[in-house]
Amino acid sequence: MMEQAITTYREEAGELLAELETSLLDLEETPDNSDLINRVFRAMHTIKGSGAMFGFDEIAIFTHEVETVFDLVRNGKMTVTKRLLDLTLKSRDHISYLLSCQIGEKVDRSRGDEIIAGLRQLLPKPETDGKKSTNIQANNGSPHSDEELADESTWRIRFRPATNILLCGTNPLSLINELRELGSAHVVAQFDEIPQLSDLSPENCYIYWDIILTTTRGEDAIRDVFIFVEDDCEIKIELIDRSGLIDKEGDYKKLGDILVERGDLSPVEMQKVLMQQKRFGELLVEQGIVTSEKVQSALVEQQHVKGVRKERSEAPQVETAASIRVPAERLDQLINLVGEMVTVQARLSQVSLAGGDPTFIAISEEVERLTNELRDTALNIRMLPIGSTFSKFKRLVRDLSGELGKEIEMETFGAETELDKTVIEKLNDPLVHLIRNSIDHGIEMPEIRRAAGKSTIGKVHLGAEHSGDSVLITIKDDGAGLDRDAIKAKAIERGLISPTAEPADREIYAQIFAPGFSTAATVTSVSGRGVGMDVVKRGIDGLRGTIGVDSIRGRGTTITLKIPLTLAIIDSLLVRIGKDHFVLPLAAIEECIELTTADVANSHGRNLANVRGAIIPYIPLRQHFRITGQRPDIEQIVIADIHGTKVGFVVDKVVGEHQTVIKSLGKMYRNVKGVSGATILGDGTVALILDMNLLLQSVEKLEHDAV
Amino acid sequence: MSVAGITETVQYLTFKLSEEVFALDVAKVREILEITSITKVPQTPDFMRGVINLRGSVVPVIDMRLKFGMSATEQTVNTCIIVVEINMDGDATVLGALADSVQEVVEMDPESIEAAPHIGTRLKTDFIKGMGKVDNRFVMILDIDKVFSSDELAELG
Numbered sequence: 001m002m003e004q005a006i007t008t009y010r011e012e013a014g015e016l017l018a019e020l021e022t023s024l025l026d027l028e029e030t031p032d033n034s035d036l037i038n039r040v041f042r043a044m045h046t047i048k049g050s051g052a053m054f055g056f057d058e059i060a061i062f063t064h065e066v067e068t069v070f071d072l073v074r075n076g077k078m079t080v081t082k083r084l085l086d087l088t089l090k091s092r093d094h095i096s097y098l099l100s101c102q103i104g105e106k107v108d109r110s111r112g113d114e115i116i117a118g119l120r121q122l123l124p125k126p127e128t129d130g131k132k133s134t135n136i137q138a139n140n141g142s143p144h145s146d147e148e149l150a151d152e153s154t155w156r157i158r159f160r161p162a163t164n165i166l167l168c169g170t171n172p173l174s175l176i177n178e179l180r181e182l183g184s185a186h187v188v189a190q191f192d193e194i195p196q197l198s199d200l201s202p203e204n205c206y207i208y209w210d211i212i213l214t215t216t217r218g219e220d221a222i223r224d225v226f227i228f229v230e231d232d233c234e235i236k237i238e239l240i241d242r243s244g245l246i247d248k249e250g251d252y253k254k255l256g257d258i259l260v261e262r263g264d265l266s267p268v269e270m271q272k273v274l275m276q277q278k279r280f281g282e283l284l285v286e287q288g289i290v291t292s293e294k295v296q297s298a299l300v301e302q303q304h305v306k307g308v309r310k311e312r313s314e315a316p317q318v319e320t321a322a323s324i325r326v327p328a329e330r331l332d333q334l335i336n337l338v339g340e341m342v343t344v345q346a347r348l349s350q351v352s353l354a355g356g357d358p359t360f361i362a363i364s365e366e367v368e369r370l371t372n373e374l375r376d377t378a379l380n381i382r383m384l385p386i387g388s389t390f391s392k393f394k395r396l397v398r399d400l401s402g403e404l405g406k407e408i409e410m411e412t413f414g415a416e417t418e419l420d421k422t423v424i425e426k427l428n429d430p431l432v433h434l435i436r437n438s439i440d441h442g443i444e445m446p447e448i449r450r451a452a453g454k455s456t457i458g459k460v461h462l463g464a465e466h467s468g469d470s471v472l473i474t475i476k477d478d479g480a481g482l483d484r485d486a487i488k489a490k491a492i493e494r495g496l497i498s499p500t501a502e503p504a505d506r507e508i509y510a511q512i513f514a515p516g517f518s519t520a521a522t523v524t525s526v527s528g529r530g531v532g533m534d535v536v537k538r539g540i541d542g543l544r545g546t547i548g549v550d551s552i553r554g555r556g557t558t559i560t561l562k563i564p565l566t567l568a569i570i571d572s573l574l575v576r577i578g579k580d581h582f583v584l585p586l587a588a589i590e591e592c593i594e595l596t597t598a599d600v601a602n603s604h605g606r607n608l609a610n611v612r613g614a615i616i617p618y619i620p621l622r623q624h625f626r627i628t629g630q631r632p633d634i635e636q637i638v639i640a641d642i643h644g645t646k647v648g649f650v651v652d653k654v655v656g657e658h659q660t661v662i663k664s665l666g667k668m669y670r671n672v673k674g675v676s677g678a679t680i681l682g683d684g685t686v687a688l689i690l691d692m693n694l695l696l697q698s699v700e701k702l703e704h705d706a707v
Numbered sequence: 708m709s710v711a712g713i714t715e716t717v718q719y720l721t722f723k724l725s726e727e728v729f730a731l732d733v734a735k736v737r738e739i740l741e742i743t744s745i746t747k748v749p750q751t752p753d754f755m756r757g758v759i760n761l762r763g764s765v766v767p768v769i770d771m772r773l774k775f776g777m778s779a780t781e782q783t784v785n786t787c788i789i790v791v792e793i794n795m796d797g798d799a800t801v802l803g804a805l806a807d808s809v810q811e812v813v814e815m816d817p818e819s820i821e822a823a824p825h826i827g828t829r830l831k832t833d834f835i836k837g838m839g840k841v842d843n844r845f846v847m848i849l850d851i852d853k854v855f856s857s858d859e860l861a862e863l864g
Contacts, residue, residue: 340763580746625749663765665748665758667795668802668855672750678758678765686746686760 009054011325013099016043020092022391024085025398031080038220040088041070047095049228058109059098065116066091069123074220078122087118089395153215154241155222158262160208160234167203170229176209178225183215210262212240328421331382338378339661343680345371346659350682379420386464386473387415389424393435397460400439407446407457408439414464419471423563426543427473430536434475434559435460437532442479442557452554454478470545470587473561482551487511490518506644509549513537541693544570544585548644573638574658574687575651577622578629581687583660583679584649588640588692592654595635609637609648618648619699621690624674640692647696662689673698716816719839721846722789722806724772724780730813730839730848731791737801739809740788753779759788759803766790768803769855775834780805793852802855815839820848 020043027036044067051059066088072078094112157179161172179185187209194206213222219237226235238261259265281295345367352364390412401408419427443449443458450456461476484505491497491511511517515534540547545563564570564587571586593611595618603609607618618637621627637648660679669675676691719730740761745768747757754773758765768788772780780786785808792801823835836850 343763627749663763665765666767666802667798667800668755668767669748669751669758672748674750675748678746680760680763680765684760685744686758686765688746688748688758 006054008325009050009056010099013047013050013059013095016047017092017096017099018388018392019043021089021395024088024092025391025394027080028082028085034074037070037074037080041067041074041220044070045224045227053228056098058101058112059095062091062098062112062116063095065119069119072123075218081122083118084122087115087122090115091119153218153239155213155215155219156236156238156240156262157211157213157222158208158234158236159211159226161205161229162232163204163206165205165229165233168229168232172205172207172209175225175229176211179211179213179222182217182221182225183213185211185213187211208234334378335382338375339663341371342375342659342661343682346682347684380418382421383418384421384424385416385418386424386471387412389428389431390415390462390464392428393431393462396432396435397439400436401443401458404439405445406439406443408443408460409457410460410462412462417464417466417471419464419563423543426539427561427563430539430561431462431473431475433532433536435462438475438477438479438557442477442481444480467562470562470564473563474558475561476556476558478556481553481555481557482509482512482549483553484508484551504644506548506550509551510644512549513547544587570660570662572658572660572689574655574681575636575638576653576655577625577651578627580627581655581681581685582621582651583658583687583689584638584640584692585660585689586657588642589638590641590646591639593637593639593648595637595650597633611639614646616646616648618650619695620650621695622650622652624695624699642693642696645696647692649690649692649695660689714817716814718812718814719846719848720789720812721810721841723808723810724775724806725777728810728841728844728846730815730841730846731789731851732848733812735791735793735851737790737792740790740803742782742786742788742805756805761790761801761803764801766801766803768805770805771854772805772807774854780807783807785809791851793855795852795855804851813841815841815848823847 020040023036023039023043027033027040030036044063048060048063048067051057051063069078069084070088073080073084078084090111094115097108097111159172159175161170162168165172176187180187188211190208190210191206193208194200200206215221219239222237223230223235226233229235260267260270281299285295345364348364349368352360355361394410394412397408397410438460443460444452446456449458459478461474463472463474463476465472488497488503488508488511491508491514492499494514494517496511496514496517497503497508513533513536517533537547540561540563543563545561548560548562549557550560551557572583573586573589575582575584593609595609599609607620609616609618616637616639618639622631632652635650635652636654637650638654639646639648658679658681662677663679665672665675665678674691674695675688676694677689678686679689681687718733720733720736721728721730723729740759743759745757745759748755751757754770756768756770758767760766770780772778787806787809788803789806789809790801790803792799794800820837820839823838833853834849836848839846839848
């Protein structure tokens with residue numbers, strides 16, 4: 001049980017740290033945003049409190065120090081400076097490191113101590129509060145006690161704890177006592193919800209409290225008292241009076257109003273009772289002292305200010321996220337089941353069509369429609385907005401540009417674009433690498449940029465958008481662009497392009513993805529070894545995506561990633577060679593044309609086809625796979641566009657489109673080039689999923705070696 | 708004379724490859740299937756016969772006869788696929804093995820199991836855990852994890 005709690009804490013703390021980082025980075029741009037400051041404080045406060053609860057004492061102690069500083073910021077005693085943000089970001093990293101340590105493991109405190117020393121230097125006054133307690137700061141001894149009473153405000157608090165609060169280990173009375181420490185309070189306990197003795201369980205708490213508290217500490221301090229129970233208890237905090245407001249009314253609110261505001265009296269009932277007594281305004285008019293219009297206008301004013309005041313005093317709504325945590329394995333299970341359902345449904349359709357019974361066909365079509373919807377919904381569950389990944393990169397850009405002495409701004413677009421969770425995870429490393437490239441190679445040093453007439457601040461643009469059934473992710477920089485000639489020269493040198501060929505720009509740029517390819521003269525700590533782009537390409541290939549590179553020398557480079565939306569189920573083309581069925585992913589396929597024995601004879605042994613004037617090479621799969629049997633007279637060439645080149649694949653027959661549920665072949669077939677998985681057809685047999693890219697590569701290698 | 712490593716009385720599934728009888732620890736056996744259509748995966752060694760559809764999962768099938776240097780398994784009415792779960796590189800992997808016929812499940816206690824001779828079995832001795840005695844016949848007890856070890860299988864491509 002404890003294990004579960006600790007895991008949950010780690011996960012939640014991880015999320016809080018991510019939120020903390022985003023808020024800090026946003027705070028850099030708007031240092032006065034009190035909402036952000038509060039968010040930062042809140043995040044740290046929760047990490048500290050929960051940390052102490054689950055035994056992460058190091059985290060609690062460290063976070064307390066940082067929180068203290070931010071509390072000063074929150075109360076306006078300190079301003080947000082770059083140095084403060086640097087230190088706080090470093091703190092975030094340190095907390096993240098502490099999180100990863102096991103409880104009881106020896107931790108490296110040196111970093112933490114360094115950060116704390118740095119933070120202490122920023123403090124306006126010498127730190128008097130040396131306590132390392134994890135409680136809310138006590139009033140005594142804190143720097144706040146000499147604050148002016150101008151900030152004093154009065155709050156109405158209704159605290160209705162959950163009935164099982166005592167069982168959860170919280171004593172409501174200690175919470176109330178904490179409230180008392182914040183200022184002067186009047187507490188009234190309400191007993192009306194206590195049931196009859198026969199129904200009463202002594203372990204439950206049926207009492208709720210109304211507390212009127214006057215404090216200088218502000219609403220946040222009040223909320224902090226309830227911070228650990230706010231999810232389970234009803235807590236209403238309303239500002240009812242504030243010094244500094246010009247009091248138009250001599251008296252405070254009327255009894256009836258107070259009761260209605262508390263929810264103890266419904267406005268209807270109040271009206272009914274009031275109806276029984278003559279209203280003051282009416283009495284005035286009756287006695288002729290004031291005209292009814294004047295009364296009317298006074299009433300309007302009363303209502304208006306009440307309304308305005310009410311708005312001002314209305315406690316901000318606590319947002320409840322309507323989401324739940326689900327372990328990823330359960331989602332995987334669900335997706336598996338959905339996949340199998342799709343497969344069986346395909347069989348059902350097949351059988352129903354073969355049978356010909358119209359009722360049966362109608363039902364099977366209905367099942368097909370529902371299955372498709374179920375599939376889409378299930379796959380959507382795993383979709384997350386890519387925004388969180390983008391914000392991580394902001395940090396990377398900031399740190400890296402600082403390190404290299406360049407000024408770089410990152411802008412993002414389409415952060416709400418959703419992608420499958422695994423895709424996002426797998427995209428992380430390639431994106432990091434591409435961004436680092438832009439920063440290291442792309443954006444020039446400020447002096448060079450100025451000399452070239454560009455602004456000294458370089459821009460890196462990250463964008464994401466849906467396009468058909470794929471997601472397009474663009475990484476654009478306005479830096480130096482790629483050196484086309486250098487790349488071409490290097491490619492020719494390595495034998496990747498023939499010296500006489502005239503490849504298109506895109507093809508030249510595509511060479512940077514070759515393993516070990518680099519035009520860098522020197523190797524920096526960030527790049528130059530020629531390893532990165534190759535890894536990026538493989539990562540993207542693994543997602544069945546494509547990369548395109550465009551560049552204008554002197555102006556910048558744009559890299560476009562196209563990733564299909566789903567991993568598990570893809571649209572493909574079902575083909576047959578001999579007795580075996582194969583499946584080709586539809587996304588890259590452009591057309592199918594016939595190949596007759598006459599055509600084959602005409603090309604004299606070269607596997608080239610003439611398609612409307614263009615020469616397209618093809619791979620005779622029957623030969624390549626050594627499939628036995630007679631080659632049919634008329635075959636089909638499936639022409640696909642693979643990373644810019646058009647290639648054909650020869651099969652016996654194109655059966656049709658097929659919705660493929662991808663099944664892994666397992667470790668044993670890991671090294672087979674050209675087959676990336678398998679799927680189960682409607683009749684129960686297995687069809688192999690072909691990886692056209694790898695097939696092309698292996699054929700290229702074979703021909704290369706043969707020469 | 709017993710074999711180190713076999714300390715308990717365990718149940719074994721006996722099956723035949725050609726005329727020889729082999730045995731597998733029953734704990735490793737998941738199920739036994741009648742032979743169904745196997746889809747061959749191109750560019751793989753002959754002993755990797757292909758994959759089958761097992762209730763929605765794709766399971767690879769190995770021809771043990773070819774792996775052990777015998778001629779390929781011929782399909783008869785008795786041929787079946789023994790689905791086993793083995794430990795490959797630390798992960799549990801499910802695969803099927805072709806057998807000419809399946810006999811019975813027997814219990815063998817450690818005393819009746821002898822170590823495999825170094826020569827004379829035509830098999831790598833790694834593959835054999837020991838030689839057990841059933842009805843006065845010797846039965847070769849296979850170490851199925853070693854039979855399908857991934858180093859051999861990784862020699863593809």
